[in-house]
Amino acid sequence: MFNTLKRRLAVLMVPVIAVGGLYFAEPVKADEDVKDLNENVMSVNSMEDDEAFETQSFSERRRKGDPNDPDFGKQWFHYMIHDEEAWQKSTGKGVTVAVIDNGFNAEHPDLKANVKGTYDATGNNNFGPVSGRYAYQGTHVAGVIGAVKDNGIGGCGVAPDASLYLIKVGDSANTEYMVNALKKCVEIKADVVNISVCGYKDSPELKAAIDEAVNAGCVIAAAAGDGQSSNVDYPAAYENVISVGASDYVSLRGTVYSAYGDAVDIAAPGGCGDGSDYGIYSLDNNGGYFAGYGTALASPMVSATAALVISADKKLLSDHSKKRVEAVRKRILDNEIKARYSCELGTKNAVDGGLDCEGAVKNKSIKRKFFGTRYFRINIGRFGSQDTVAIGKGRSVNLPLIDCKGYEISKKDAKGAYKLNTSANGITLSDTGKLKVDKNVEAGTEFSVTATYDGDSFTKKFKVCEPVTKMGFEENGKIKSKATVTVSDGTLIIADAPWETLNKEIRSYCGSSSSENSTIVNYEYGIGNIDIKTSKDQYISYYWLTGTPEEFVAQKGKKYTLTYTNPDGSHRKFKLVIKCK
Structure with missing residues (x-):
């Protein structure tokens, strides 16, 4: 189902520190390299989840090498699924994608050049869009697949050189029309079939038509449905169809509307709301553009x-058999982003695995630094307003810059981008972003740092705090910095709330290891960096924005080591070991 109604987001808001395409990454110890994220070590951020965020129109976020389509910057999904990297090897040329949907505007100026043919499976010889709420869906979906690239208008599709065959089935979920459409796919020797219309019921006729298309080499992907449940719509529920759930627009998180569970094969960006910043930006029926979800x-x-994968492999391109379907499916699912996309916090409702175009095309599981999100959240404790963050007296941190594609800007390129805004003595900032606060600077001193790079500008406020010397919990008059707990199989672990697993409050202290001789440094928000070490086949549920490990389900026989690093620049740590019996 295709939604454009704007929904209330307040209950799911988390802080985004973003203006334009430039972001500060988490402060790290001076001269310390930022760790890559992979399936074994996940070094990410943790903050509370009940605040508003700020952002700016994606249309201004462009970089060298992007297509010349003026609205490409609004299509944030390209960055998340890594299709630009895949285009270096394949753009879908030579592949026919059959788009089965309610109706189309085949004359759209950003689509027409890639339309190979049309067919009305309803038998009414009226290929145009249907009327009503979802009239635009077919054209919009076709644009996501194959809107033309580098033509100077709008945005572009994920497979911008694929040939599209547009097949209308209307919006009545009529099995006869869908069967007709699938037979047409076989007749035209379509390589790939997309089915975004939902609401069909299981039937022998529908299953037979799906099987016939698959046996003829058609790779079929279908929307899992927006039912907010583990019930997947047909035809996506059939075993030989790739069932697709939706992830949200700000990182590795499932959407609140998506189907979830084991019957959903993979997640891809589905967006939310109806604004260009939050929805999937594509074509409308009137020759223009809009964003839906x-x-x-x-x-x-x-x-x-799937079209990119087939186009890149001559053997797959010529193989119109079920063997090809199985091979393409395997390449997409085996090389997915190894993440669990939680659709509802505090539950096990999730989709395992996210779409990675580059990985599928190269047939390689790629270790992502932070999985292609456009956002990167500052990873520090904060006082009061979300706009003011903490740094300890006598501490130093690096402030690496992150571009809109999620990659760290090198120190060489970022040199000279920083500006320190303060009249206080004892606070220094190097031209490569090393921030240092002298131990004599008074606690409570506030200042800010501005960075300007490639036309984007970003300012962050800081507040000096007492230096943290210990992080942990109180026990028998001592501050303990390590704990081990045992949980049962299937226990849901909230990674950024260790006190829930430990049943003890985790605090930051200034002073000695004795709680009597220490004072508590109270951050209003944030507990610091989180590293999770476990076996490589463990899926973590990532929360919004930058890949924060919000939660995961403990599995029998596994051990999880969660290391929390204090956020003020002291790098004091608390370690929680979780054993699952």
């Missing part, structure tokens, strides 16, 4: 990825 818009990204 739904699993209907996640499915075409997987279909387009």
